[in-house]
Amino acid sequence: MTDPSARPLRLSTADAGFEAAFAARLHWSEETDAQVEQAVTGILDAVRRRGDEAVLEYTRRFDALQADSMAALQLAPAELKAAFDSLAAPRREALQAAAARIRSYHEAQKRAGGESWSYREPDGTLLGQKVTPLDRVGIYVPGGKAAYPSSVLMNAIPAQVAGVGEIVMVVPTPRGEKNPLVLAAAHVAGVSRVFTIGGAQAVAALAYGTATVPRVDKITGPGNAYVASAKRRVFGQVGIDMIAGPSEILVLADGSTPADWVAMDLFSQAEHDELAQSILLCPDAAYIDRVQAEIDRLLPEMPRREIIAKSLNGRGALILTRDMAEACAISNRIAPEHLEIASAEPQRWEPLLRHAGAIFLGGYTSESLGDYCAGPNHVLPTSSTARFSSPLGVYDFQKRSSLIEVSEAGAQRLGRIAAELARGEGLQAHARAAEMRLKKP
Structure with a gap:
């Protein structure tokens, strides 16, 4: 049996058909069978x-x-x-x-x-x-x-x-x-x-x-x-907590991180399952070629190579961008679960990134460290929900109750306001409950 090959879709933002191809690759149906x-x-x-x-x-x-x-x-x-x-x-x-x-x-x-x-x-x-x-x-x-x-x-x-x-x-x-x-x-x-x-x-x-x-x-x-x-x-x-979809990784690379590191980072999500998504955004075409070469070299070594190949072939992408700023803009559209900035200057690009479950800064910060032992939570929003939701945390296991203790003096001021608004809504019992606390003239 021959080893499977992995050829993530190659795209360039300069191509006329980029938007349609990009949207098709990102699409993930939220409808379950x-x-x-x-x-x-x-x-x-x-x-x-x-x-x-x-x-x-x-x-x-x-x-x-x-x-x-x-x-x-x-x-x-x-x-x-x-x-x-x-x-x-x-x-x-x-x-x-x-x-x-x-x-x-x-x-x-x-x-x-x-x-x-x-x-x-x-x-x-x-x-x-x-x-x-x-x-x-x-x-x-x-x-x-x-x-x-x-x-x-x-x-x-x-x-x-x-x-x-x-x-x-x-x-x-x-x-x-x-x-x-x-x-x-x-x-x-x-x-x-x-x-x-x-x-x-x-x-x-x-x-x-x-x-x-x-x-x-x-x-x-x-x-x-x-x-x-x-x-x-x-x-x-x-x-x-959330409705989790397939795992995702997006790598923003400027070409300064060893290509085999980035290839393995793409594998790290692809090995979860065939529907996982691994995407590279980079302004250096020669570097993208090196990453593909490392994918070809390293894949036969991987115990879960068939899953990785299906994931990369079906949902992976290597995208050539005009520059790193454009890569950051595309990242914000994707709102990935895991976002790696494989750059010599991660702090330069981080302020441009608004939507991600977790952001991994610099070439030494592999996503796998966050999965296991860095400290922040690895339960993260998927399927672009990082646009409006957050990682699992202490706040997910707490609830908040409002505290209100109105003094006698405060009841005189607030009671008149509440009664006026309650009558405006046609809720007479609300108004009278507030007015009963008012001092008689």
């Missing part, structure tokens, strides 16, 4: 009606995991600790180092804006905001094609830093195969309870609650099309 939607509807309804019984049924069907009770699918804390202890020392130390960096970053995030505040006006009226953590959250950790201990850390640690009372983790274990590193990460991150269930049925169990799985207030974490569809449908019953 009708069969997925239909299947998810049935699963959610069954779990809502039948609870644990339905979860067990779907776990047997989809994960080929035979269990007679939900108790058999809940992992004891001792099993998580045993998984941690079983790791080789270098891997155990790496896990702890990554967790410490992620915790440190999210603690700084909390200090910067996650505290309650209030102030008093001269008449004694108090106004403010009370910030409180959610009581219970559910984190979904993928467990099908690959294991993702990093997702455990990135979802659980900011929730713990925020002060969430209970963190419930669900992770599919097809055919009962448990990944020790995932379980060890749950131990390190302080996860409260772990159930070895996945798919739409796991989302339903978290959203509605069953006799065994507690109902949560919010569900975070990525998954496949069934998980994304289920999260979309249960939103309103519970909060969700």
Whole structure:
């Protein structure tokens, strides 16, 4: 069997047909397959009606995991600790180092804006905001094609830093195969309870609650099309972080970073799945040629080369721009999940970039460092949603309540204003409730 080849689409912004070709390459349908939607509807309804019984049924069907009770699918804390202890020392130390960096970053995030505040006006009226953590959250950790201990850390640690009372983790274990590193990460991150269930049925169990799985207030974490569809449908019953699409990387290169580094950075997203998108924007045609040559040279070495090739051939692009400023403008149109500035002067271009999930500055800052251990969260907006949404963080696990304490003197002033506006809206009870606090002349 011959190795696959990867030929990302070559484009130039100077070409007459650039806009149409560019739009076609970027296009990603947000519509999930009708069969997925239909299947998810049935699963959610069954779990809502039948609870644990339905979860067990779907776990047997989809994960080929035979269990007679939900108790058999809940992992004891001792099993998580045993998984941690079983790791080789270098891997155990790496896990702890990554967790410490992620915790440190999210603690700084909390200090910067996650505290309650209030102030008093001269008449004694108090106004403010009370910030409180959610009581219970559910984190979904993928467990099908690959294991993702990093997702455990990135979802659980900011929730713990925020002060969430209970963190419930669900992770599919097809055919009962448990990944020790995932379980060890749950131990390190302080996860409260772990159930070895996945798919739409796991989302339903978290959203509605069953006799065994507690109902949560919010569900975070990525998954496949069934998980994304289920999260979309249960939103309103519970909060969700985002609807995640395929992974993306955009590299802005000025030609100063070794071409093999950039080629491997493009691979780092392409290896996730065939629908992942890897794009290079560069004003140097000769450099783009070198990157393609490195793609050709390095691809046969990659264990996931078939996935990488399908991703690059189907959704990848190497785009020649007029200059770096134009590359930045195109980047803002794409609003990528991961944005690397592979430049000798990253600080020069960063101010021009407005929309990205995470920005990686300079040739030494590979996107993979952000995925695992730099500290900022790797749960990022995809499919151009970085135009209006943000990375997962402490603020996703907190809610804000307004504080209002009106003094007697304040009620005299505010009551007249409220009564006037309430009568203008035709809401007499509102007006009278305010006026009853007014002093009689």
